[in-house]
Amino acid sequence: MSDVVLLAKNVTMRFGGLTALNDFNLELKPRELVGLIGPNGAGKTTAFNALSGVYAPTEGTVSVGGEVVNGRRPNEISRLGLARTFQNIRLFKKLSVLDNVRLACHAKGKSELWQALLLTAEHERREAEMEKRAFELLDFMELSGRADEEAASLPYGMQRRLEIVRALATGPKVLCLDEPAAGMNATETAALMKLIHAIREKFGVAVLLIEHDMRLVMGISERLVVLDHGVTIAQGKPEAVRKDPKVIEAYLGVEEGHAPLDPEKA
Amino acid sequence: MRLVRALLPFAVGLPALWAIQAAAPPQLAIILVTAGVNVILAVSLNMVNGFTGQFSLGHAGFMAVGAYTAAKITLAMGEAPANWSPWLWNNGAFTLALLGGMLTAALAGLAVGIPSLRLRGDYLAIVTLGFNEIIRVFIENMRWLGGATGISGLPPYTSVVWVGLGALATVVVARRIVGSTHGRALLSVREDEVAAEAMGVDTVACKVHAFVLSAAFAGLGGGLLVHYILLVTPKSFTFVKSIEVVVMVVLGGMGSISGATLAALVLTFALELMRGLDQYRMVMYSLLLVVLMLSRPTGIFGTKEIWELLGPKRKKAAA
Numbered sequence: 054m055s056d057v058v059l060l061a062k063n064v065t066m067r068f069g070g071l072t073a074l075n076d077f078n079l080e081l082k083p084r085e086l087v088g089l090i091g092p093n094g095a096g097k098t099t100a101f102n103a104l105s106g107v108y109a110p111t112e113g114t115v116s117v118g119g120e121v122v123n124g125r126r127p128n129e130i131s132r133l134g135l136a137r138t139f140q141n142i143r144l145f146k147k148l149s150v151l152d153n154v155r156l157a158c159h160a161k162g163k164s165e166l167w168q169a170l171l172l173t174a175e176h177e178r179r180e181a182e183m184e185k186r187a188f189e190l191l192d193f194m195e196l197s198g199r200a201d202e203e204a205a206s207l208p209y210g211m212q213r214r215l216e217i218v219r220a221l222a223t224g225p226k227v228l229c230l231d232e233p234a235a236g237m238n239a240t241e242t243a244a245l246m247k248l249i250h251a252i253r254e255k256f257g258v259a260v261l262l263i264e265h266d267m268r269l270v271m272g273i274s275e276r277l278v279v280l281d282h283g284v285t286i287a288q289g290k291p292e293a294v295r296k297d298p299k300v301i302e303a304y305l306g307v308e309e310g311h312a313p314l315d316p317e318k319a
Numbered sequence: 320m321r322l323v324r325a326l327l328p329f330a331v332g333l334p335a336l337w338a339i340q341a342a343a344p345p346q347l348a349i350i351l352v353t354a355g356v357n358v359i360l361a362v363s364l365n366m367v368n369g370f371t372g373q374f375s376l377g378h379a380g381f382m383a384v385g386a387y388t389a390a391k392i393t394l395a396m397g398e399a400p401a402n403w404s405p406w407l408w409n410n411g412a413f414t415l416a417l418l419g420g421m422l423t424a425a426l427a428g429l430a431v432g433i434p435s436l437r438l439r440g441d442y443l444a445i446v447t448l449g450f451n452e453i454i455r456v457f458i459e460n461m462r463w464l465g466g467a468t469g470i471s472g473l474p475p476y477t478s479v480v481w482v483g484l485g486a487l488a489t490v491v492v493a494r495r496i497v498g499s500t501h502g503r504a505l506l507s508v509r510e511d512e513v514a515a516e517a518m519g520v521d522t523v524a525c526k527v528h529a530f531v532l533s534a535a536f537a538g539l540g541g542g543l544l545v546h547y548i549l550l551v552t553p554k555s556f557t558f559v560k561s562i563e564v565v566v567m568v569v570l571g572g573m574g575s576i577s578g579a580t581l582a583a584l585v586l587t588f589a590l591e592l593m594r595g596l597d598q599y600r601m602v603m604y605s606l607l608l609v610v611l612m613l614s615r616p617t618g619i620f621g622t623k624e625i626w627e628l629l630g631p632k633r634k635k636a637a638a
Contacts (some may be wrong), residue, residue, distance in 0.1 A: 105517060131519035145620055147509035148503070156507050157518040159500040166528075169499035170492060172325045179501065183561075223519050 057119070058083050058259050059104065059135065064113035066096075066103050066283075073099040075283045076205075077235060081259045086249070088274035088291075089263045092165070092303055096283040097263045098140055101231055105137045106130040118226055136225035138216040140232045140263070146205035150215060152198060153204050154187040157222035187222060193255065194218045194248070210241050214248075218226045221256060228252070229261045234269050242266060246273050267304075271295060279303065322613060328491050329484065336483035338606025345413040348479055349547075350591045355482030356544045357583035359489045361567035362576055362605050363536030368565065369574035369622075370502065371529040372509025374440055377431070377447030378537050378564045380454040381554035384427045385420030386536020386545040387464055392416035393474050393546065413476040417485075417542045426539025427454075432530035436523065452557045466584075469552025477547035485543050486580075489536050493576050498530075505529050509574070570611055578626040 055273050059081035064073040074096040081087055089097050102108045104115055107128035117133040136157075145153050168176035191197035194214045199207060204215060213233055220228055230249070234242045246269055253260055264270040270277065270291070277294045279287040281303035287294050294300055323330070343351060360378060367375045393416045399408030435446040459467045496502040507515035508522050516522050545551040567586055571578030589607060611619070617631045620628060 107513065107517075125602035126521075127513075128521045131517055137517055141513065142512040143511045145507050145514065147510060148506055152503055152506075156500070156503040156515075156520070159504060159519070163500050166496070166501055169501055170325075170495050172321065172495065174321060176499070183500065219518060229539045 056082060057066075058117070059261065060114075060116045061100075061104060062114045064100070064103055064110045064115060066099050066108060067111045069276075073183075073283050074103060074280075077103075077283075077285060079104075079261075079278060081261060083226070083259055084253060084257055086253055086260045086262065086275050088270035088277045089261060089280065090265075090267065090270050090277060091280035091286075093249040093265075094282075095280040097160075097280055099283070100280065101137060101229055101263060105135055105229065131223050131225075134224070134226035135184075135229065136220035136223045136227070137229040138213075138220050138231055138233060140235065140246060142212050142216055144204040144212055144215060144219070146203070148204060149201050149206075150191070150204055150207065151184070151187055151200040153215060153219050154190055154222045155183050157219045158186050190218045190222055198259075208238055213237070213245075217248075217252070221252065227256055227261060228256075228258045229263075231263045232265060233262070234264060234266050242269055245269075249273060285306060330488055332483065332487045332559065333480070339483070340479040341395060343479060350587065351479050351548050352477060352482045352543075352586050353591075354548075354587035355479070355486045356540045357358040357564070357567060357587050358486040359482075359536055359540040359543070360564045361571065361579040361583040362486075362493050363533045363540070364487045364564050365568050365571070365574065365579040366496070366505070366529045366533040366536075368568050369572075369579065370497060370505040370509060371526055372573075373436065373526060373530070375447045375530070375533070376558065376561050376565060377446045377449075377451040377559035378486065378533075379532040379556040379558060380447070380451035381424045381427055381534040381537035382449045382541030382544070382560070383458060384455050384534075384541070385417075385424040386541030386551050386556070387420075387470075388538070389416040389420035389542030390470055390473050390545055392419045394472075394478065398474075409474065409476060412474075413546065416476075416546075417539055420538040421535040422538075422540035424541070425535035427530040427538075428534025429527065431529045432534075436526040436530060438499045443508050448558055448561070451561055453555070455553045455556055458556075465552070469550055469554075471550045473546055473549045473551065475546065475549055477543050482543050482547075484614065485539050489539070490576060490580060492532075492536075497576065503527075506574070520545070550557070566608065570608065570618055572615075572620040572622060574622035574623055575618065575620040578618055578620035580624075581620075581625070 058079050059079065060079055061079040064074060065072065065075040075102055079085055089100065103110045106122060106125055117130055117135045119306045122130045122133060143158065153209050164176040164179045188200070190199055191200055194217065196215060196218060198210060204212065207215060217230065217233065234245050238243060249260060249262070250273065252258065260268065262274065274291055276289065277291050278285060279294060279300050286299045286303055287297045360382065364375065364378045367373050393412055396412035399405040431450045432448065435443055438446060458464045504520045504525050507518065507520055508525050512522050567582040568579050570586070571582030590604060593603050596603055
């Protein structure tokens with residue numbers, strides 16, 4: 054087993070003349086919780102897309118579980134152990150909550166098509182296993198009561214949680230969460246923080262968290278990476294990063310000599 | 320025991336089909352065969368247009384491939400040799416012909432699908448439409464395929480039972496796929512391709528699989544149809560036929576097996592019942608479509624199956 058579950062080395066993403074991400078470096082060890090922060094348009098989601106295979110990096114290498122994944126399709130990268138959620142929720146809206154999760158379980162233990170057609174014992178065992186696993190995950194996230202409902206009919210916060218469940222169902226080593234608390238109120242956000250911690254403990258995954266809400270990120274992350282205009286402007290422990298003048302400037306655009314960033318206000 | 324369960328629909332269906340065949344007068348038999356073929360076509364197209372959310376307009380092209388292959392095989396097999404039971408020979412030859420038709424149609428599906436499934440929506444529709452026309456024009460210009468006049472004198476192998484079994488097989492296959500991981504993967508492609516990929520679904524493979532399977536069943540429908548009308552001509556497989564099938568799928572509700580089945584049956588029977596209207600028949604048919612689409616814009620059943628729609632209502636009635 055490799056000691057690094059996710060490694061990005063000098064990753065650069067260019068779209069025409071625009072460099073959305075410049076020389077991005079990241080190393081994620083097992084069970085680590087790292088926050089990726091930065092103001093709007095800083096390139097956080099671009100970084101996610103480059104890691105998860107939605108984009109092929111213009112330069113640099115990305116490896117998941119020690120295997121280089123440059124140019125591989127997202128489904129292959131997902132099978133290597135990288136799961137993600139989306140900033141603008143992308144559930145399978147018309148499918149049931151259970152089916153959303155069951156689908157994500159399929160990478161592990163899918164039966165052959167002919168077995169599905171002939172309803173073989175192995176096929177039914179595997180389907181039953183998938184359902185069991187899906188329910189375990191839904192139980193953990195307190196969603197199993199709504200397993201049969203259409204995903205689109207869930208309230209917003211639950212949809213966010215369902216996206217996390219779905220990502221976990223793929224059995225990842227790294228869980229990438231793209232602004233999971235976006236649009237949540239303070240109580241929901243606090244509950245989510247606890248949940249993310251619990252997920253890491255229970256499933257032993259490394260978590261990479263994109264977040265706007267500085268409070269959430271500061272409270273929960275062991276390490277932070279700060280992006281601005283595609284450039285990594287700071288890295289390190291939350292306490293150090295929050296005092297970094299570059300970070301303060303990027304976030305608040307304040308003049309020199311201003312007080313350090315107050316996370317309560319961010 | 321398990322195999323019995325897997326084949327249960329056929330074990331139940333076969334005697335029922337025998338009974339229907341024995342009871343149906345010839346005029347009704349014609350309609351039943353047409354309806355059955357339409358069920359095969361609609362349910363198979365639904366795998367691509369409904370489950371996977373792609374838009375294929377070339378179903379008749381795959382039908383043609385299957386029909387011509389099947390016709391060539393049955394003609395080549397000819398009549399039973401003296402020491403063979405004719406029943407066994409004929410049905411054996413027909414089985415072989417239909418399977419051959421499905422295989423070539425599937426290969427055609429693969430050949431069209433691999434390059435064109437990178438396209439989406441309207442573009443895929445144009446490509447498949449083009450394929451449909453290419454197949455038709457190709458056949459018209461091939462003397463060994465009978466050219467524009469086609470091949471006549473096919474053996475009358477198709478019966479209500481054969482078509483019924485074909486329709487049953489199509490529905491059972493569609494149903495079992497959609498109830499399994501494979502089907503959920505297809506649906507996820509329809510719902511959100513980016514998210515599906517991020518969840519480890521090989522979306523390209525999914526689309527190609529659905530397309531190939533759908534083409535194979537279109538080939539089955541074609542093979543069955545021409546051994547009933549005893550003539551195979553390129554005119555039966557114009558893009559108008561493809562659109563007819565698309566109409567059935569849209570009307571039934573994209574992604575609903577029972578919807579596609581019902582729409583195929585309703586439209587076939589409606590067209591037959593309106594025969595007395597002569598020249599107004601197509602006007603009424605179109606009017607029927609307009610009214611149906613206005614009253615149920617997402618199709619008769621939407622993406623749901625008939626039992627899902629009946630289910631909650633029953634609960635309410637009980638409560």
